[in-house]
Amino acid sequence: MSIFSTDILKKTDAYVPGEQPQDKSYIxxxxxxxxxxxxxxxxxxxxxxxxxxxxxxxxxxxxxxxxAIAENYGLKTENVFCGNGSxxxxxxxxxxxxxxxxxxxxxxxxxxxxxVFASFFGLNYREIPLETDFSINENDYYSDCGxxxxxxxxxxxxxxLGTEQIENILKNNPNHVVVIDEAYCDFCDCSATGLIGKYxxxxxxxxxxxxxxxxxxxIGFALGDKELISDLEKAKFSFNPYNxxxxxxxxxxxxxxxxxxxxxxxAVIKENREKLTDDLKKLGFTVLPSGANFVFAxxxxxxxxxxxxxxxxxxxxxxxxxxxxxxDYLRITVGTxxxxxxxxxxxxxxxx
Ligand SMILES: *Cc1c(COP(=O)(O)O)cnc(C)c1O
Numbered sequence: 001m002s003i004f005s006t007d008i009l010k011k012t013d014a015y016v017p018g019e020q021p022q023d024k025s026y027i028x029x030x031x032x033x034x035x036x037x038x039x040x041x042x043x044x045x046x047x048x049x050x051x052x053x054x055x056x057x058x059x060x061x062x063x064x065x066x067x068a069i070a071e072n073y074g075l076k077t078e079n080v081f082c083g084n085g086s087x088x089x090x091x092x093x094x095x096x097x098x099x100x101x102x103x104x105x106x107x108x109x110x111x112x113x114x115x116v117f118a119s120f121f122g123l124n125y126r127e128i129p130l131e132t133d134f135s136i137n138e139n140d141y142y143s144d145c146g147x148x149x150x151x152x153x154x155x156x157x158x159x160x161l162g163t164e165q166i167e168n169i170l171k172n173n174p175n176h177v178v179v180i181d182e183a184y185c186d187f188c189d190c191s192a193t194g195l196i197g198k199y200x201x202x203x204x205x206x207x208x209x210x211x212x213x214x215x216x217x218x219i220g221f222a223l224g225d226k227e228l229i230s231d232l233e234k235a236k237f238s239f240n241p242y243n244x245x246x247x248x249x250x251x252x253x254x255x256x257x258x259x260x261x262x263x264x265x266x267a268v269i270k271e272n273r274e275k276l277t278d279d280l281k282k283l284g285f286t287v288l289p290s291g292a293n294f295v296f297a298x299x300x301x302x303x304x305x306x307x308x309x310x311x312x313x314x315x316x317x318x319x320x321x322x323x324x325x326x327x328d329y330l331r332i333t334v335g336t337x338x339x340x341x342x343x344x345x346x347x348x349x350x351x352x
Contacts, residue, residue: 013119015112019031021317025315026315026316027316027335027339027342027343029294029316029318029335029339029343030317030318031215031319032184032209032210032294033210033215034213034215034293035334035335036213038212038213038214038217038251038255039254039258039262041258042251042254042255045247045254046247046251050247050250054246054247057242058244058246059249060237060241060242063077064250065082065219065250066082067253068252068253068257072256072257072259073193075196075223076226078229079196079226080221081221081222081224081233081236082221082244083236083243083244084219084240084244084248085207086181086206086209086221087220088220088243089220089232090149090181092236093177093205093222093232094118094147095235096231096232097177097179097228097231098118098123099146100122102123102124102145103124103126103146104118104124104146104147104148105125105127105141106125106127106128106148106149106150107128107136107154108130108325109130109134109156109326110151110154111151114149115127123146124146125146130154134154134159136159138166138168141172142169144175147178148177148178149181150179151181151183152180152182153184153187153188153190155292155331156296156319156321156331157288157296158184158289158290158291158294159291160188160190160291161190162190163191163192163194166178166180166192166195167199170195170201171199176201177201177203177228178199178203179203179204179205180205181205182205182206183206183207183210184292184293184294185206186210186262187211187266187270187292191204192204193223196224200225200227201225201228202225203223205220205222206220210293211262211269212252212255212256217252219252272335272336272337273293273295275340276332276334280295280332283347283348283351284299285297285298286299294334295331295332296326296329296330296331296332297329297330297332298328302328303328304326304329305320305327307320307347307350308320311343314349314350316343318332319331319332
């Protein structure tokens, strides 16, 4: 660290993203990207003649993107906030809603960025242990002591929390925002978006990275009460008004509008997920029921890290986390049928 760095920077352990090899030689099942290409509308934007327009700033209101999102969810644009990936949306939510004397809460096993943001923004936080079966006990989140962050489906477990449980958490935190991070929600039927309008403390965070095949375009959004959204806008205009580039605004709008392609491809991933789960079970793995585009699995008697390393040696990347409670598990992104078959074949060989 330089002698100029702040205490907060010194004390923060930065987020460590999954490996992103740039040589494309791996079967990449480690960061929950979509294995299919983006829809034709997206390609038309990229291949169109927009390069000349890049001399101009992007629209700081992200109007066309907001309109496409609002229409899809039956909401108004005043209920939609857009960010440079949902990571930025989450960061701005910490800045906008987490107060110094509060204690931010989230599960001990969840998205690794929550404790990083809390630390980086100098906030108190408490990690609430998941139950032994990795489920979230809603009763643990009734303290109303600060902003609540819950990923639903949770990552890396893939387990989902019912809308009723989320509603109970909303009711029991009337003085704080409850952020439901629905990065994987398109792969199940657990969305809290139906509760917008009923609870002014609900913020749903979404992304184009997983289900729209647009991880590299960096587009995320939040849905919620118009007052929460205008707070996020104020935070963004105090930080980076042109947060989404011109191409990504149009790319996101095109992807959101093509419902047919979205539904068709997401259905394939769900189907592949069930097959992958069955095949892993046949190899003797314990697989948690997943509502996401990944599965969380372990095999008794086998070290998670060793399996991860052996798969890597064989050209297949999955994600392993060193945390004590989950160190025997692998988080495996659901890929194409061919990718999943390659994984199963390779695992079969390694296990022998
Ligand atoms: C992938 C992921 C994100 C971040 O997504 P981006 O939109 O690519 O920044 C946020 N939350 C969870 C739980 C995720 O898994």
